[in-house]
Amino acid sequence: MTAELSPRQNEASHELVRSLAKLPISDLVRFTLQKPDVARIVASSLNLLAVEVASSPLPHQSDTHLARSHVNILVRLIERGDPSLARKFVPTQGSLVDLAVTAPPEAKSSVITVLERLLDATSVKEILTGLSAQLKSVISSQTQHEVNAISPIIRTLARLSSAFLSVCPARLIKGNADIVQSWTQTCFQLYDKVLPQVAKDLAGDVAGLDLEQELLQMDGQSWQLHWLTCRVDLLQLLSNLLDNLKGSSALVTVLRNGLADTEKILDKGGFSVLLNSTALLDLAATSNSWPSLRSELLSSSAVKKNKADETISSIDTLASIVPKFTGAAWDALQRFVASQPASAAAKGKSRQQPASIATVVSEQVLTSVDSVLPHYGMDRLRTILSQSSFAGQSVEMVIQRLLEGDEGDTDPPTSVPSQPAALPAVESESLVVNNLERHSKPTSSSAEVPSLVKSRANLFGDFGFDPSTIVQPKFERSGRVDELAPELKAAILARAEAADDDEAEEEWNPFAEPHRTVGVEDELDLDYDGRERGAALPRHTAHDGTDDEDAEDGGGDSARARERVLLRYYVQNGSHSFSADASTRKSEARKRLKEATGWSDDLIESWAVMLERNPKKDRLFAAASQNELDEQTASRDQSRN
Structure with missing residues (x-):
């Protein structure tokens, strides 16, 4: 994904991350939801930064501001209580490893908080298994790689693994002791056997003491630099792995194998830290973890006491007497770091970067x-x-x-107004008026341009021109008629939809009031409650002159009346009153229903079946109940009057 992006696009993605980190949390969430590609670009920026950090021979002076921006975005989304949105910025397990390796030291606690919410036991197991398998594959495919490429590969994997272990919640690692044990054994094998063989192949089988002389000519492209930095990163990974194995029986197993290789080196003699020593010796010479490892070894009955005591005593002497981070290899690395113009390069980069960005x-x-x-x-x-x-x-x-x-x-830098040639005609006219406003009063510092007009021979010769009195047309208006206001348009649409709803309801609801249009001379007779007087009476006579239309309306009214009778009967008596058994058909209620509707038993029972299939039957039942209640209320009011 990152290989397809140009350097310019890469820098643009980094700048997007910096901008997102400055947004308020509400704007950040809204922008992320509206632009799904933003999360992909942020993940790409994080991967680019991780590649720089992991592939650099020396500890990379990465853009800490950019790294903090990534962490800041995730922390704020997590604090908002929406881990799913934060997960979009780190969508894969590789993205979580990228976050770990790019996190600055001061943001370590924040990254741990983020991973607490985004990781579970299954995902941690998959990540640990993947990182361990990649390191183990270096041993199995050692002959397939070029000798010069083995050290950078191991260094990159060790740096990624160490960074993830340092920020991964400890409770999620505890259940993976078998993976950590196998991983630690792989690191011991790489440190004690694979890397020494790589050094022999690259140096032409030169002994360790002769290799110290070659360190004097170490530069940024030499294999010695990559080999030594690989040893340092692998040693850091071993220290983290052993810390996670403390208190388990697996720790003694891996230490026993490392102790056997250390015994051989001590018997041979003439070792030098980082060059031709073992992982246990270099851990004792560089870290403070040896006392705890020593106690684990001495408490184990699996270690042979006779020879192991001598080896442990020798390592104790190295850890207590020899100052840490000393030796030819450490001196060479320190000289190389000191020789690099880091400060000058950083200053130059800081000068050039803002301009390019x-x-x-x-x-x-x-x-x-x-x-x-x-x-x-x-x-x-x-x-x-x-x-x-x-x-x-x-x-x-x-x-x-x-x-x-x-x-x-937007004022021009000089006092003389200038007109850009490429501006459109519309903008040119507005800028001319603006320039007249700004420069209507000449300043004392500007040179006065002599006027080409000698005198003004008209009535308004002494009249002061005021550009603000000019009425400017709206040049930016589009060629179509101005649209209605959104509120008015919404109101019109709502009225139209309401009328359609009334007509549609009248079609399927027999209790709905007919949709009538009232003319100028045909006003509805309403009472003080807003109800129409004599609503039950027909509003036409037999001599209106529209016999055909009245006949059709009469047929429709009779059908609606029949529907109302059937619905009321259904609501009052239930569905069992429409069954086809002989007792129901012979009942008095069925006889009255047939007289009221004029239908046979088959039609009535078929109507009930269709009603059961009607998706609007609940609304019909409600309308029937409401109509019956309205009639009862009207009859009660009439009796009172």
Whole structure:
């Protein structure tokens, strides 16, 4: 994924991460949900940073501000209580390893908090298994790699593994003692056997003491640098693995194998730290973990006391007498680090980086803003964004400022107004008026340009011209008629939909009031409660002159009346009153229902079957109950009157 991106795109992704870290949490969540590709770009930026850190021979002076931005984004999303949204920024297990290796030391506790929410026992087991298997594959495929490539591969894997172990919650590692044990044995084998053989192949089978002389000519491209830094990173990984094995029987097993190789080196003599020593000797010479390892070895009955005591005593002497981080190898590494112009390079980089970033971001922001606000024009946007007040701002911040009318200080640097040639005609006219406003009063410092007009021979010769009195047309108006206000449009649509709903309800609901249009001279007779007087009476006579229409309306009214009778009967008596058994058909209630509807038993029972299949039957039942209640209320009011 990162290989397909150009350096310019890579820097743009880093700048996006810095901008996201400055956003408020609400804006960050909204922007992430609206732009799903943002999470992918952030993950790509994190992977690019991890590649730089893991592949550098020396401890990489990474962009700590960028690394803190990544951690800050995840921490704020986790604190918001939405781990699923934070998971989008680190979507894979490899992304979590990238986060671990890029995290600065001061953000270690924050990364541990993030991983507590994003990791579980299964994912940790898969990550540990994958990292361990990759290191083990170096041993099995040693002959397939070039000799020069073995040390960088081991160093990269060791650096990734050590970084993940240092921030992974300890409770999730405890259940994987067998994986950690196998992993530790692999590291001992790489340190004590594979890397010494690699050094012999690269140096032409040179002994360790002669190798010390070659360290004097060590440079950034020499194999000695990659080999020594590989030993250092692998030693750091071993220290982390042994810390996770403390208190378990697996620790004694792996230490026993390392102790056997150490006995051979001590019997041979003439070893040098990091060059031709073992992992146990170098751990004793560089770390403070040897006392605890020594106690584990002495308490084990599996270790042969006669020879092991001598070896442990020799390691004790090395750990207590020899100062830590001394020897030819450490001296060579320290000299090499001191010889690197780190400070000068860092200063030069700090001088050059803002300019390059500003150029890249300006082009990216220019294109993005132009796609959202095309009426500004590329040239005008370039002039606005070149101001110092817009430097380093993200696309969203620039668009928000422009929408609020904040274009910064758009005054030209000189006192003489200049007209850009590439501006559109519409913008040119507005800029001419603005320049007239700004430069209507000449300053004392500016040179006065002699007027070509000698005198003004008209009535308004002494009249002071005021450009603000000019009424400017709206040149930016589109060619179509102005649309209605959104509120008015919504109200019109709501009224139209309400009428359609009334007509649709009238079709399927027999209790719905008919949709009538009231003319100028046909006003409804309503009582003081807003109800129509005589609603049950027909509003037409037999001599209206529309016999055909009345006949059709009469047929429709009779069908609706039949539906109302059937629905009320269904609500009052239940579905069993529509069964087809002989007792129900012979009942008095069925006879009255057939007289009221004029239907046979088969039609009535078929109607009940269709009603059961009607998806709106519940609403029909509710309408029938409400209609019956309204009639009872109306009859009670009439009896009172």
